Amino acid sequence: MEYFVKNRLVRYVLSFVGIGCCASGLSQEMSVPTQLRCDLLLQTDYQSAYGFVVPTEWKVAQSGKHECVRILTQTPSFGWNISSDEPEVMQTAYQILVASTEDGLKENLGDVWDSGKVISAQSSGILYGGKPLAGDRLYFWKVRIWNGNQVESAYSDAAVFLTDKNLQKHATARYPLxxxxxxxxxxxxxxxxxxxxxxxxxxxxxxxxxxxxxxxxxxxxxxxxxxxxxxxxxxxxxxxxxxxxxxxxxxxxxxxxxxxxxxxxxxxxxxxxxxxxxxxxxxxxxxxxxxxxxxxxxxxxxxxxYPYNEKASYFESSDSILNQVWDLCKYSVKATSFTGQFIDGDRERLPYEGDNYIGQLTAYCVDDEYNLPRYSHEYSITHPTWPTEWIQISVMTAWLDYLYTGDLRSIRYYYEDLKAKCLMDFETENGLIIVSGTDKQKNPQVMAKIHHKRSIEDIVDWPITERDGYVVDNSCKSVINAYYYRDLVLMSNIAEALGYVDDVTFYKKKAAHVKKSFQQVFWDRKNKRYRDSDKTEHASLHANVFSLVFGLVNEKDKASVMEYIRSKGMACSVYVAQFLLEAVYGAEDGNYGLSLMNSTGDRSWYNMIREGSTVSMEAWGNKYKPNQDWNHIWGAAPGNIIMRELIGVKPVLPGWNRFQIKPQLGELEWAKAKVPTIKGAVTVKYSQAGTTFSMEVKIPGNTEAEVILPARKDKNRVSINGKQVKARLKEGKLFLPVLRSGIYQIVLN
Incomplete structure (x- = not known):
């Protein structure tokens, strides 16, 4: 995909060169890059003393008397935002200067690295390409950019970073607590x-x-x-x-x-x-x-x-219960960050991969910080926990890291580990895998690949009372193999991003075979739903949720699977609720999704608030898990579902080079949100009354948005900034023309 993405970016750049004379934003003065990031961090000059923020004093920091940010890797990455309310503001080239002295940088002397003018729309995940960096040294850098009319910006303000004493091939820097x-x-x-x-x-x-x-x-x-x-x-x-x-x-x-x-x-x-x-x-x-x-x-x-930007996001709607649920989940990211990585709560203070997935997605939706999620994911690769699915979920968190940052380094460094995390070594004759109770777990070489010394077991859901009667034995299970299929699909994407052409073909072929076997083994043709395993007729909510959310359900069967899912209600834990909501919104049932998130029943996020917690719980309530704690990030699923699915803003291409706006408000009268991205914030306001749907959206520079709206009956009139536009109607949805930077008023009636 790296080859593909690079060529796509070149085409992306050339398309803007071609339309530059027509786009008002391109003919104007080019915006100066802001929000400079080194190794994804916005504040590389951050310092503290005993945890309290203090003014930057580099000599004091280098002496060890201040806690500070240190860049740990030999090849840091660079990125920036392009802030503009003007339409069509796109970058077509950049130049980065890195200097050993502040005075040298002021003179535009990149004595450590001068990238020259690079024809590229890329504005995140750009790898350092200069002289070898020395340890325990300060470096100063800045960047300028060009637009499609070859109008160049001024240089950005200077940024500074301090290298660690011993630089590594790959390591993720973090802020001090x-x-x-x-x-x-x-x-x-x-x-x-x-x-x-x-x-x-x-x-x-x-x-x-x-x-x-x-x-x-x-x-x-x-x-x-x-x-x-x-x-x-x-x-x-x-x-x-x-x-x-x-x-x-x-x-x-x-x-x-x-x-x-x-x-x-x-x-x-x-x-x-x-x-x-x-x-x-x-x-x-x-x-x-x-x-x-x-x-x-x-x-x-x-x-x-962990340092946290309160102003990076907001959400408010016409539903007061939903607003309280959002506040609970947003604060949960901040409150549970106290170790500098995602953990499972205060009882164990142990990093579990399942917590990483929900914490990672929710953190992306409430803050513009990417290093805590990355560090959490990478730590778990070499410090895995006991559930089978937690091993598998590392591939998912790896892909999300690249999708949200556009930075390839982590998936490249851990590629061999990610291949092993698919658990292909546990494959059986029909292409599906069986993990729990197998003799393959006694093979030290197999277990060493996934950094495990002990046995692993299928978890399905936790606690066990939340499994909706799922038959947990040593059989071939639908949930485990749904994860397996998803991992294979994502590994083909990761291989494509890294340019491993043969691996792309291998994983696509493997995924197709698994999907075919999955239907043969688990699909109940009579009742039109998925069974728990190859040894039972029982069909749990979990078997059907994971089949649907991971793309295993054939189009003709989706309606019956969704009907079965709806009939089950919230028959799962707060962990599986993440995937239930993803499945429901993926099936475009916004009304049902909203009813799950604003429920006031016992099995609801509002019940966490009602019982007295201000941080998401480990379970729906004290009666559902007697030893639960009140500070568990895996209970914060609505924090990401509201932004990604209800508000409908999520990345399509890595690094937010393209993203989707696909609102599913359900019965809400109005909603507004600020969604953080590595390109800058996306803000939206929605309202709907009768047959009219209105929205206002602000799109940052150097990205483009696919806007998808629910069609209103047979005839739909769409206007953008007062001008009627043609929208493509497909499967009950309206696909609007692609939008780039600027502020847009959109009305559908």
């Missing part, structure tokens, strides 16, 4: 000598500071911290499951003093760095046996997050 001081939103005197502070939302906190007063040295305050409270308003001492609660005795000294609560280490796989210290999650703080006055300013917590 960040502390933010937060005060309660309210403090209440709930009963005599008992105060409760509510911080509004739960967060993982490194320190808690209390400024308290006492008339003697004999007073002792009992401090309670927790994620849950009681109906009386106190901190819940017995919240159940893995919902966090801690108790500390605090002897007071005479007078007014500030005390720090030192949190106890609670285990977990991923350890906190020393500059942060141990953290615990809590929303509420209760001061028991305190006779003084507890004001808001006298209680401060140091919440720990």
């Amino acid at each position: 960040q502390k933010q001081q937060e005060m309660p939103v309210c403090v209440r005197n709930v009963k005599d000598n008992t105060w409760v502070a509510d911080f509004g939302k739960a967060a993982f906190c490194g320190q808690l500071y209390l400024t308290l007063s006492s008339d003697s040295d004999r007073d002792t305050v009992v401090v309670h911290t927790g994620e849950a409270n009681t109906p009386e308003g106190t901190v819940n001492r017995k919240p159940g499951g893995s919902i966090r609660y801690c108790r500390y005795r605090l002897p007071l000294r005479s007078g007014t003093h500030t005390y720090q609560i030192q949190f106890r280490h609670d285990g977990g796989s991923i350890k906190m760095p020393s500059y942060i210290g141990e953290v615990v999650p809590f929303r509420y703080v209760e001061l028991e046996n305190y006779g003084g006055n507890a004001e808001q300013a006298l209680l401060v917590r140091n919440a720990v997050y």
Whole structure:
């Protein structure tokens, strides 16, 4: 696909050269590149001291007294945005300068690398091609671009990056973890000598500071911290499951003093760095046996997050329940980022690949940061967990990384690992795979390919009570083979991107064979649905959801499969709900998708809010998983489904060179959103009343949008910025002319 994409980009560039005289945006002054990224990071000059953001001081950072960003690889990538409200603003060439000194860069001297004028529309994932970079050195860079009329921009502002002392062939840089001081939103005197502070939302906190007063040295305050409270308003001492609660005795000294609560280490796989210290999650703080006055300013917590851009996204609609669900999921990305990678919650603090997939997609939809998802995915390649599907899902997260960033380095570096993650070594005579309980797991060479030393098992769903009766044994399973098929399809895409022509042919042929065998083994012709395995007639929701979402259902059978899926409701966990929603919106049933996300039943995201959590849960509620925790990123599926499917904005070509706008509002009257992309933000506003659908969209520079709208009966009139346009009608949808940068008012009636 690299050859294909490059040639497509060249054609893409040449097409704009040809129409430059007609496009108003191309005849104007070219926009200066902004939002410069090195190794996908926007703020390579970010520095902190003990987690708190501080002004940039490179000598201090190099001495190790500041936490800072260090570029870890020998060949970093570069990227930028082209911001413009003008129509048709496209890049056709660029020039990057990298200098060893700031003064040299000011003189336009790229003594480390001068790319020269490169004919290309590419504005992300551009690999460094200069002299070998030295370790522990500062480098300065900038870029200028040209449009289709060969009008060049001014150079961008300079950006700077610091290399690590020992540069590697491939490694993903990250920001240091960040502390933010937060005060309660309210403090209440709930009963005599008992105060409760509510911080509004739960967060993982490194320190808690209390400024308290006492008339003697004999007073002792009992401090309670927790994620849950009681109906009386106190901190819940017995919240159940893995919902966090801690108790500390605090002897007071005479007078007014500030005390720090030192949190106890609670285990977990991923350890906190020393500059942060141990953290615990809590929303509420209760001061028991305190006779003084507890004001808001006298209680401060140091919440720990991976740096996060609150303004990168927004969503609001005519449905208040959906808005609350969105807020829950958006905040969940921030709250669960406290280790600098996706984990499964506070109970284990273990990175699971299933959490990575949902966390990755949701993070892409709420923030314009790509390194935490990439690091999480890459870590799991060499630190796999026990479920079969989690091994397989690494191929999916690898493809998403490339699709959203346009940066090939990760899939190139881990290509052999990704091939193994398909689990082709477990293939049987008919081309399908069986993993659980097979003797092949006893082969150390087979297991070493996937970095495993222990056995792996099919999970289907978790907890086991969420499997809708799925028959889990050592048979050939539909869910496992649906994943297998999806991996083969994606491996053909990855091979194409890397230019491995023979592998493209191999994986396409293999995928076609698997699809044929899949239909023969699992399709129930009589009942028109998919069975769980080759040894049962039972047909779970899961067997049909994964078959549909991964493209295994024949067109003529999709209606019957969707009918069966609808009949099952939410008969799955919060994890499989991700794929259920993808399948439903893929089948263009926006009304049903909306009804699942704005449900107020027990098995809903609103129930998480109702039970008291401000972060997505591990399960639908406490009764569905007795040991669940209240800080699990895999419960945040609507955070990406709302943006990708309901709002309908998602990439079509890697690096957002082309993207889709395909709204499925269901019964919503209106919705508006800001969707972050590596090209810049896409903003949309939708409204629908009667037979009229209206939208306003702002498209960033150097990309193009495919706009697909639901047709209104037989006759449809579409106007763009007041001018009627022709739209292609196909299968009940209207395909509008491709739109490029600018602001557009679109009306369909």
